[in-house]
Amino acid sequence: MYRNATDFVQDWKNSSKGTLDVFQSITDEKLSQSIVEGHSSLGWLAWHLTTAAAMFGGLAGLQIDGVSADDQAPDTIKEIMDSYKKVAVSIEKNAIENFKDEDMLTEVDGLGGKVPRGQLLRILIDHQTHHRGQMTVLLRQAGLGVPPIMGPTQEMK
Template sequence: MTLLQALQTEFENEVNSTRRLLQAVPEKDLSYKPSPISWTMGELAQHIATIYYWYAGTLGQDVYDVAADRPERGSPNDIAATLQFFENNVEKARAALQQSTEESLAGNWTMKVGDRTVLGPMTRSVVARGFLFNHIYHHRGEMIVYLRATGNKVPGMYGPTYEDGLGK
């Protein structure tokens, strides 16, 4: 299996886990935040959905200026809008992965915010793993903490969860 095939397979498996997690976010708790400097649950859900938007810019451009690429996210207080934003971004991300090649993954990539370089240059394969995949996993972990802190059920993503009877 090539690196690209491995990334595509992981992407498809993990999209399903992310979808289950975002679907578990209840409207009633969208304003919850664990500390004054934290995002609300709605903002965190929206950020997770936004990372999928970044796949196209990351995989399709040598220099990606996130300041110049502002997606329409909708309100973080509307979980249905966030879920739709997520689904639209997954389709764009999937297309970007399908258009990628082993050669393009070996190419250099840089992220800028305006004139300021914030990541890179580094190979696109390193960026795909660190900035895209691992970034989503990090924020999904945060979301699990938010869900548990508000008394909500955490969906199984890699098997049964505590709420499913594991560990009881």
């Protein structure tokens, strides 16, 4: 849980950069790559991370530009990346302008009830990390490069 607004902003910058690095490894031809038929694809996961970030930001009390949960997924990774960038910048900018340390303890409506804002923002970042991990498996399965998010990858050896 975040108790310091600056810590969230710094973590968000790092997390959103890592997410964009994963997105940059995806090609349009591999957007439909999934572990097995009917499971989450690279394209679905990328769009889910985009809309979920906007949703979490909104729950935390931020005005988020870029997408809404009702928007249809774009057909290209470039369009997904452009939307994600708008959301990521919007979260960063609005958090810097609007959050003070004491705001991290304010209770907000989360997915299952009231939670401290700092906890909801931690869930946002953990959610991204979880799905990025899934995406790295799919990148390898698709024969695409895996970017170094938290350290060197096998491809770098």
